[in-house]
Amino acid sequence: MTSLETAANPENLRRIAIDPVSRVEGHGKVTILLDDKNKIHQVRLHIVEFRGFEKFIQGRPYWEVPVMVQRLCGICPVSHQLAASKALDAIVGAKHPTPTAEKMRRLMHYGQILQSHALHFFHLCSPDLLFGFDSNISKRNIVGIAEKYPETAKRGILLRKFGQEVIRHAAGKRIHGTGSVPGGVNKSLSVAERDELLKDIYQMVSWSREAVHLVKELHHKNPELYNSFGAFRANYMSMVGMDGSLDLYHGRLRARDDNGNILFDGVDYNNYSELIAEEVKNWSYMKFPYLKSLGAEKGWYRVGPLSRVQNCDFISTPLAEIERREFMAYSGVMPMHAPLGYHWARMIEMLHAAEMIKDLLHDDDITGSELMATGERGFEGVGVIEAPRGTLIHHYRVDENDLVTMCNLIVSTTHNNQAMNEAVRRVAQQYLHGHEITEGLLNHIEVAIRAFDPCLSCATHALGKMPLEIEVLDESGARLSYLSRSGDGSFCA
Amino acid sequence: MTQSNSFILDGATIPYTNEQTIIQAAMAAGVYIPHLCYNPEFKPHGSCKLCTVKIKGRQVASCTEKPQAGMVVESNTKELNDERRNLLQMLFVEGNHFCPSCEKSGDCQLQATAYELDMMSPHFDHFYPDRPVDASHPDYLLDFNRCILCSICVSASRDVDGKNVFALAGRGINSHLVVNSKSGDLADTGFSANDKAAQVCPVGVILKKRVGFAIPIGERSFDEKPISATPHPTVKGA
DSSP states (O other): OOSOSSOSSGGGSEEEEEBSOSSSSSOEEEEEEEOTTOOEEEEEEEEOOOOOHHHHTTTSBGGGHHHHHGGGOSSSHHHHHHHHHHHHHTTTTOSSOOHHHHHHHHHHHHHHHHHHHHIIIIIIIHHHHHHOTTSOTTTSSHHHHHHHOHHHHHHHHHHHHHHHHHHHHHHSSSSSOOOEETTEESOOOOHHHHHHHHHHHHHHHHHHHHHHHHHHHHHHHOHHHHHHTTOOOOEEEEEEOTTSBOOSSSOEEEEEOTTSOEEEEEEOGGGHHHHEEEEOOTTOSSOEEEETTTHHHHOOEEOSHHHHHHHSSBOSSHHHHHHHHHHHHHHOSSOOOOTTHHHHHHHHHHHHHHHHHHHHHTOGGGGOSOOBOOOSOOSEEEEEEEETTEEEEEEEEEOTTSBEEEEEEEOHHHHTHHHHHHHHHHHIIIIITTOOOOHHHHHHHHHHHHHTOOTTOGGGTTTOOOOEEEEEEOTTSOEEEEEEEOTTSOEEO | OOOOEEEEETTEEEEEOTTOOHHHHHHHTTOOOOOSSOOTTSOOOOOSOTTEEEETTEEEETTTOOOOTTOEEEOSOHHHHHHHHHHHHHHHHHTTOOGGGOTTTTTOHHHHHHHHTTOOSOOSOOOOOOOOOBOOSSSEEEOGGGOOOOOHHHHIIIIISSOOOEEEESOGGGOEEEESSSSOOGGGSSOOTTSGGGTOOSSSSEEETTTTTOSOTTSSTTTSSOGGGSSSOSOTTO
């Protein structure tokens, strides 16, 4: 952990705020405290949103929960619906959902991984990666990509669209469907729906593979930047399949230290609370989870694609496995810790998702009619899923009248809280230290945050330009300089 | 003995019998007049006012008003639809109608009527009343947050089931649905899953437990066609 979390004497320092951070979901801000020589003393990523779902879900009937909690997010609602459904399977006693139910849920999930990863890479991050972090702001967006790299932009849009169509067929709607319910699903694929998706899936696999190659090339062309930008060492955690494979839907928890050594493995996620605790800091609404065995200081960790691809033993689909091996060979003996490595790992996952969709569409169970399972009524359930951004934990208790009495959600971005703060601090040290503030330099901070694809992102995914205000104040609070960016991307000082 | 005759509704000739009200004759002819508290299986009482029509400049509830030969009735006009929309907006803000997580979404007459009348926003400030659900009954749940005081359940329980499980209590803005038990809980009434009252709620108040979102999107009552084009625009199963 860097020492830049809290300045020793903040009272005489200048404060710069990036508020809100752009091209990420929701509202977060970065504050930086500097002295007269622009030496950095404190950097914090604050998450200033408050949702309250854990409270207002209480007193509601449990069967309403998967549809209600998915409203947490407009990008990855399927993750919340599935995590809640898995948790509530225990309430209806569905220990083993039917093959059709599990495969429909997986289809829905891989559709979401595909669309979310495509959206993040092509719409949000490719402008930074293809044009440069401090390139011309007027071109650094998806429209600029469409002008200079029309084929890349087209593929990004169509990959995302295909993922959304998979979700629509599996859940009833592209966003906020109802397909997954406690105990199973409410529909399977019709033959016509399956055939419609089969028409395009081979193209999607091919484009996903080329997207991996695109990111790989960026790493190979500029290893100095990609291996060091905002790099920090961290523990990492994810769910892996029962056989050690990359499994984004179901499995056991595994964590490794910053050298890649196993910290724990094969842990039943129902026992998550024995492993993870959350620290509260007075400057952020978002908690800071850590591994209990290591304590808050050393136990923070990273989740998401970079963790998952390095944490699993293998990937079950052939093309993604080839890419995983190349990724692991590139990083060498030690795990890759560079935040920009997230993009590479994310594209490998997108390829895996496309391959999984292809396999599921060829599976007869996907058009089956056994949709629901039941069993002995339960009163408590935990559901864990690997959402696009990382490990997602839902935990509920339900009373004898079927109403929810307790809800605990640990979402992916929360796991990454300390890690994102570390990345921001590294970048501030590497690039802002002693320099005049420019829009391009501030974008370096945002590039580091975006690499994690934090789930603060649904608000700005489409447009990619959030209003931004930067103020430099002297020790008395008087404004020394000011820069603002409007919603249309124009700047004024 | 019935006598056939006709009246004019928005320029169309509508035949009627002596027993029919305006809305009954219109529905029989396939013409939609917005309504919420009217259910063809029960005696109309003209309380929601959604079905208000205009006859010779006078506004009347079409669910209780009988037609006369040659009568000219206005219904689908901007003026009346604007007023209907206002009534809907007031219903939405008086309760807690969170369609995105409501299992009746797609099967709800309030929601379908709001779509029909192009209600784009609630317009008024929300009341956000505190109305805990009654989950005491083993088979059914009452979510009072969504009650629009149509009193169809009151009629069904009283007139068909002979139980008087439901009633409207309070007056004016304080009117609310209650159940007939000392504890105030549904579990302590004679309500059962076979009751007519269990089948008639046009919104999401009286719900069979553990069903939730069993009907997929695309197969719900109003997924394919608006309420005005649905053959029997009353609650499913009524």
